Amino acid sequence: MASSFTTTVPAGTTVTVRIIDSTSRITKLPFKALMGPSMPGLDDMPALPTWSFLIEHASGRKLLFDLGIPVDWQDTAPVVANRLKTNGWDIQVEKPTTEILEAGGVKPEDVEAIVWSHWHWDHIGNPSYFPPSTKVIVGPGFKDELLPAYPTGPKSNVRESDFAGRTLQEITFKESNTLNIGPFEALDYFHDGSFYLLNTPGHATGHLAGLARTTTSPSTFIFMGGDLTHHSGELRPSPHLPLPESIPSSQLPSLCQALSYTSVCPGAIFEALQTFEGRSREPARTTPFFDPAMGKDIPTAIETIKKTMEADADENVLYIFAHDAKVREVVKGNFFPGTVNAWKEKGWRDALLWRFLEDFEEAARRVKQGEGKGGKL
Structure with a gap:
């Protein structure tokens, strides 16, 4: 919402x-x-x-x-x-x-x-x-x-x-x-x-x-x-900001290129990462990928x-x-x-919002290749 x-x-x-x-x-x-x-x-x-x-x-x-x-x-x-x-x-x-x-x-x-x-x-x-x-x-x-x-x-x-x-x-x-x-x-x-x-x-x-x-x-x-x-x-x-169904390649330039997607990266790739190799982050579209492990x-x-x-x-x-x-x-x-x-005028929020997903390139590649749960994406 x-x-x-x-x-x-x-x-x-x-x-x-x-x-x-x-x-x-x-x-x-x-x-x-x-x-x-x-x-x-x-x-x-x-x-x-x-x-x-x-x-x-x-x-x-x-x-x-x-x-x-x-x-x-x-x-x-x-x-x-x-x-x-x-x-x-x-x-x-x-x-x-x-x-x-x-x-x-x-x-x-x-x-x-x-x-x-x-x-x-x-x-x-x-x-x-x-x-x-x-x-x-x-x-x-x-x-x-x-x-x-x-x-x-x-x-x-x-x-x-x-x-x-x-x-x-x-x-x-x-x-x-x-x-x-x-x-x-x-x-x-x-x-x-x-x-x-x-x-x-x-x-x-x-x-x-x-x-x-x-x-x-x-x-x-x-x-x-x-x-x-x-x-x-x-x-x-998050519940306020769910994973989108697709993310423009302009917002994930290196990742979309690495995965051979041209115009958009499908959100299903990242949704699958929530339960990949023993991870259990559900509901997948509205739960952050991580919890902090260091702090007071x-x-x-x-x-x-x-x-x-x-x-x-x-x-x-x-x-x-x-x-x-x-x-x-x-x-x-x-x-x-x-x-x-x-x-805002320069569009930085949109450019930054999901850019962190590029850090998951190796895992996303393996999901696309059909490793772990499910078939190829």
């Missing part, structure tokens, strides 16, 4: 949104570390970026939503660094976000606040590169769980240097500018309906999402998902994902999670300092 998530958002103005390629890359990360059940041929995750978002209000006030991997990640809190040095992942980051911003004409002192979607190492960057006037904003429960930070708290996942001398603001969703948007508690950051922080618990204590209004008449939004999902297959298909509270994370499905199915919402590798293929040429407010 169609979603009307955006009708629950009060009228408001817009912000300018720019997606920053933080130059972060994570490879050799086993698929099973993040989600399940397994998908044949998908042993490791695709190379994962970490997107950062620059949000600019009409008044000139600027926020950053996430910072990517700190360039000195080897020297982050030992409880984190020691694990990263031994888990076999390949972690690369070329430059700090401040360097990217300055190359695009934005000075660190221009940034009012850094919003951490959550406190995991690959999102927090290094706030010490910003002046003390730049505050760090975190979600509910952060201070109780993470403070005192390292080195005063030797087992903390964050460093005191990340917010020493600056304001550390914890959102509680009890502030006067808190409201409800759809199923979410939301904080109207600029008090004018242009940008909201959403309470999205489960993956980590204090996990936040961002909702930025990108146009009016109609109102369109970018939903910044942080680590609500690590793959679109955790969110789609998995049942709560799944409930938050279910809430997000309503927004994801709204044609006026572009959902982008922090590690969505497919964004690079669609948004190419429009990263910072370019803007992404015209995403």
Whole structure:
């Protein structure tokens, strides 16, 4: 059924949104570390970026939503660094976000606040590169769980240097500018309906999402998902957004070509994957391919994902999670300092919606050849 998530958002103005390629890359990360059940041929995750978002209000006030991997990640809190040095992942980051911003004409002192979607190492960057006037904003429960930070708290996942001398603001969703948007508690950051922080618990204590209004008449939004999902297959298909009967080859260019389909890829291929080689994801057309396997509270994370499905199915919402590798293929040429407010006009939602299915090429090929249940498709 169609979603009307955006009708629950009060009228408001817009912000300018720019997606920053933080130059972060994570490879050799086993698929099973993040989600399940397994998908044949998908042993490791695709190379994962970490997107950062620059949000600019009409008044000139600027926020950053996430910072990517700190360039000195080897020297982050030992409880984190020691694990990263031994888990076999390949972690690369070329430059700090401040360097990217300055190359695009934005000075660190221009940034009012850094919003951490959550406190995991690959999102927090290094706030010490910003002046003390730049505050760090975190979600509910952060201070109780993470403070005192390292080195005063030797087992903390964050460093005191990340917010020493600056304001550390914890959102509680009890502030006067808190409201409800759809199923979410939301904080109207600029008090004018242009940008909201959403309470999205489960993956980590204090996990936040961002909702930025990108146009009016109609109102369109970018939903910044942080680590609500690590793959679109955790969110789609859904009761609000079933698998289509067919998907244009323009939306799955490499997969349709690999499977020798010209104009469309049949949805039956992907529906069959839900029960392929021991998988049991039913009803197949409305159940996401995966559930998260990594997080603070998995049942709560799944409930938050279910809430997000309503927004994801709204044609006026572009959902982008922090590690969505497919964004690079669609948004190419429009990263910072370019803007992404015209995403709907450019057709990015349609281009991104099912693009994740290309990660299932090997399994889809085997289904087409008639392996596993059923005959050839």
